[in-house]
Amino acid sequence: MAYGIVVRYKFGNCIFNLIVLKLAFMKLSEFIVLTQQEKRLTVIQEGVPIAKRHFNNYMVFLFQLPNYYVETFCCLESKAIEEFRVFHNPSHLAPYLDEISIDNLLS
Numbered sequence: 001m002a003y004g005i006v007v008r009y010k011f012g013n014c015i016f017n018l019i020v021l022k023l024a025f026m027k028l029s030e031f032i033v034l035t036q037q038e039k040r041l042t043v044i045q046e047g048v049p050i051a052k053r054h055f056n057n058y059m060v061f062l063f064q065l066p067n068y069y070v071e072t073f074c075c076l077e078s079k080a081i082e083e084f085r086v087f088h089n090p091s092h093l094a095p096y097l098d099e100i101s102i103d104n105l106l107s
Contacts, residue, residue: 025066031086039084043070051096058082062096069093 031042047063047070054060058073069092073083 028068028086028088031065031068031070036081036084039070040072040081043072043084051099053095053099055095062093 026042026046031039034042042065043063047065049061050064050069051062052059053062055073057076059076061072061074063070063072068086068088071085071087072081073085074080075082
């Protein structure tokens, strides 16, 4: 998301209006208070899919947003997202690291 700020500069007798675009990234605390539908839309529109894994009766998809990660827990039977888990600590990525093959990098 981006938003514009009008900045007014005066140089001599001339006034310049500049529009400065700033990126507005949603904070983790802002994501947590969204409705389920708003979380789904945010993940789809702003998230980058990173990985997936099986967990019990779920397919868990990992998305990266600018300041944190979001896991979406999709029920294998209904295909519905039943839970969102949000974190910023990279140590929570451990369940996904085993799925990354580095064999091609070593040869």
